[in-house]
Amino acid sequence: MTAYAIGHLRPETMNEEILHYMGVVQSTMDPFEGRFLVHGKQVEVMEGPFPGSVVVIAFPDIESARAWYASDAYQAILPERTRHIAGEVVLVEGVAPDYDASATADRLREAAGL
Incomplete structure (x- = not known):
């Protein structure tokens, strides 16, 4: 099942450490078959406050996601980001292609006795 690393980042000012991090982060992902789906795009906020950007x-x-984040290569460059960019990063497993939210709602309804 595909998994995702999702970052909600609030960069401060651009500097050489951030640019170095950006320049080498892909090489840390390659051994784990990681690929960017969203990076550097403007968000369109539909609900609530959302400062920053999404990766x-x-x-x-x-x-693979866990192994990438824990890898020596990524851990070596991680401080270059965290020193200059506040934010949250989560790992999450995706759903199957045939996922049906209504079936999940039915199971939750039954489990809650509703």
């Missing part, structure tokens, strides 16, 4: 990286599975 979405796809991996073949959650194990």
Whole structure:
């Protein structure tokens, strides 16, 4: 099942460390088959406050996403981002192509006795 690394980032001023991080981050993802789905695009906020930007990286599975984040190569450059960009990063597993939210609602309804 495809998994995603999702970042909600609020960059401060651009500097050489951030540019270096951006220049080498793909090489840390390659061994784990990570690829950017969203990077550097303006968000269109539809609900609530949302300062900053979004980054979405796809991996073949959650194990690959975890292994990338924990890898020596990524951990070596991570401080270059965290020193200058506030934000949150999460890993999440996607759903199957045939996922049906109504079936999930039915299971939750039944489990809650509603």
